[in-house]
Amino acid sequence: MKWLGNVLVSPGEGGVYGERTLEGYRVWDPYRSKLAALYTLGGGIELTPEIRVLYLGAANGTTASHVADYVETVYAVEFAPRPMQDLLEVARRRRNIIPIMADASRPEEYAPFMEAVDLVYQDVAQPNQVEIAERNLAFLKPGGHLILMLKTRSVDVRRDPAEVLAEARAGLERRLDVADVRWLDPYHQDHAAIVCSRRG
Amino acid sequence: MLQRYWFGDVDEVGCRAAGTDPAALAERAAALRTGMDSFVPIDWETARDCGVVRTREEYVDLLRSVCTTLARKKIALSYQGRDVELLQMVRMLDELDNVINLLSERAAEWYQVTNPSFSRKYRSLPAKKMLGIIRKGARGGLSDAAEEIDRLAGTRSRLMREVSARADEVMPNTSALIGGLVAARLLSKAGGLPALARMPGSTIQVLGSERALFSHLRGGTPPPKHGIIFQHRRVHNAPKPVRGRVARVLAAKLAIAARLDYYRGEAVPEFLKDAQARIDEAGVEAS
Numbered sequence: 001m002k003w004l005g006n007v008l009v010s011p012g013e014g015g016v017y018g019e020r021t022l023e024g025y026r027v028w029d030p031y032r033s034k035l036a037a038l039y040t041l042g043g044g045i046e047l048t049p050e051i052r053v054l055y056l057g058a059a060n061g062t063t064a065s066h067v068a069d070y071v072e073t074v075y076a077v078e079f080a081p082r083p084m085q086d087l088l089e090v091a092r093r094r095r096n097i098i099p100i101m102a103d104a105s106r107p108e109e110y111a112p113f114m115e116a117v118d119l120v121y122q123d124v125a126q127p128n129q130v131e132i133a134e135r136n137l138a139f140l141k142p143g144g145h146l147i148l149m150l151k152t153r154s155v156d157v158r159r160d161p162a163e164v165l166a167e168a169r170a171g172l173e174r175r176l177d178v179a180d181v182r183w184l185d186p187y188h189q190d191h192a193a194i195v196c197s198r199r200g
Numbered sequence: 201m202l203q204r205y206w207f208g209d210v211d212e213v214g215c216r217a218a219g220t221d222p223a224a225l226a227e228r229a230a231a232l233r234t235g236m237d238s239f240v241p242i243d244w245e246t247a248r249d250c251g252v253v254r255t256r257e258e259y260v261d262l263l264r265s266v267c268t269t270l271a272r273k274k275i276a277l278s279y280q281g282r283d284v285e286l287l288q289m290v291r292m293l294d295e296l297d298n299v300i301n302l303l304s305e306r307a308a309e310w311y312q313v314t315n316p317s318f319s320r321k322y323r324s325l326p327a328k329k330m331l332g333i334i335r336k337g338a339r340g341g342l343s344d345a346a347e348e349i350d351r352l353a354g355t356r357s358r359l360m361r362e363v364s365a366r367a368d369e370v371m372p373n374t375s376a377l378i379g380g381l382v383a384a385r386l387l388s389k390a391g392g393l394p395a396l397a398r399m400p401g402s403t404i405q406v407l408g409s410e411r412a413l414f415s416h417l418r419g420g421t422p423p424p425k426h427g428i429i430f431q432h433r434r435v436h437n438a439p440k441p442v443r444g445r446v447a448r449v450l451a452a453k454l455a456i457a458a459r460l461d462y463y464r465g466e467a468v469p470e471f472l473k474d475a476q477a478r479i480d481e482a483g484v485e486a487s
Contacts, residue, residue, distance in 0.1 A: 073260060081274070081275045081278040084271055084274075085275060088268060088271055088272070091264065091268065092268075095260065095261065095264070096260065097264070098260065098263055098264050098267050099264070099267055099268060099271050100267050100270075100271070101267075101270065101271035101274045101275065107236060108233060108234045108235065108236050108239075111234040111236065111239050112204060112205050112206045112229055112234055113205075113206050113229070113242075113263060113266075113267060114242060115241050115242040115243065115244055116241035116242075116243075135236070138236055138239055138241070139241055157414060157417060157418065158417045158418065
């Protein structure tokens, strides 16, 4: 990852969503992007130029654009039409983003487009987030990583976030090795990042 | 094992390329269904050996244009429904309400400063009349602003009629039960007719009172009896002791109505008659 002092940046053409630039690099704001928050807090998986990423829940493509600055190819999956329009615009200007309009919980819809990836990054506001991650493991290379941004409030607002996290972690451990779990405070409330790797 | 990929079919024997035209590939890919159990991820070099592309760049470029074409089509399809525009119309209407209220409040405050004898308080002065007074009484910017607010109010009334008419057309059963405007607001909160049709009555009952609902779920506070449906006269005119019951029955009938609207798309008189009777019955206080 590229740091200027303690500011996380990414190399690439600016002006995607009005982000600041610093010495020609695009500032990647941890308050706006959960992935940036994870890196700022010292966690995450190093993004390198040769890796391929499956990004579930790409939304408007702001975080996806930063990921694309670092890696070889990003498969960006988004389901809702409105953000998809923005994502298409981002993908038009970034030749390594492949915009896929599909439901992340139905991988059979986009499997015909998918190669094996080194990293699955998932940021979806669904109650069955762990299940969605499991279904997408078919795309992850052995030894590859999964970063799951657990929105505990989307799972169940009534329950204690820590409890929701423990349950998600247990669910992931069925098929993955959990390497790191951390809350994204103070950048994002009630969001936790779970970093796992697929058994090789 | 045959694998059907976006660029062609691949099996042990070899591969059959599906051409290089993005539009044709997109059309073919839209129909592909993969069983995840037997799925093998693509090796892009297969596409190269197949003769579809020569380099990795070409592979990604072609895949991108196929996926972009597909996404455009899906977006267009999802915006096709008549309910999608209604959603935007009713949101614009509610936004106009907000803006008009804010602006008139501000105009009144300003006018009061220039005209010490004017007070809006303790006078039953409708907004429209007040704006008329300000427009005549004030000069310059304030008068212009009042005129614009008046014009906005006109836009709002016209839009309101449009919303009602469109709601009657898109959701005839729901509109018949609760009126076009409130029906449209329910639609907007739910996020579309398909979403509304899949909601249980209990959710429809509290649509629009999310704050009260979640504070209830998180702890302690009493549950909300009604959200948007409070705007319907049968709910807000109901005597307090039975208001919750009316809201519950009405919401239950609305859930059925929304499903009729979505799956049948036309008014169902028998259902409406029974539903109206049942709702009226709920409003009768036990003696």
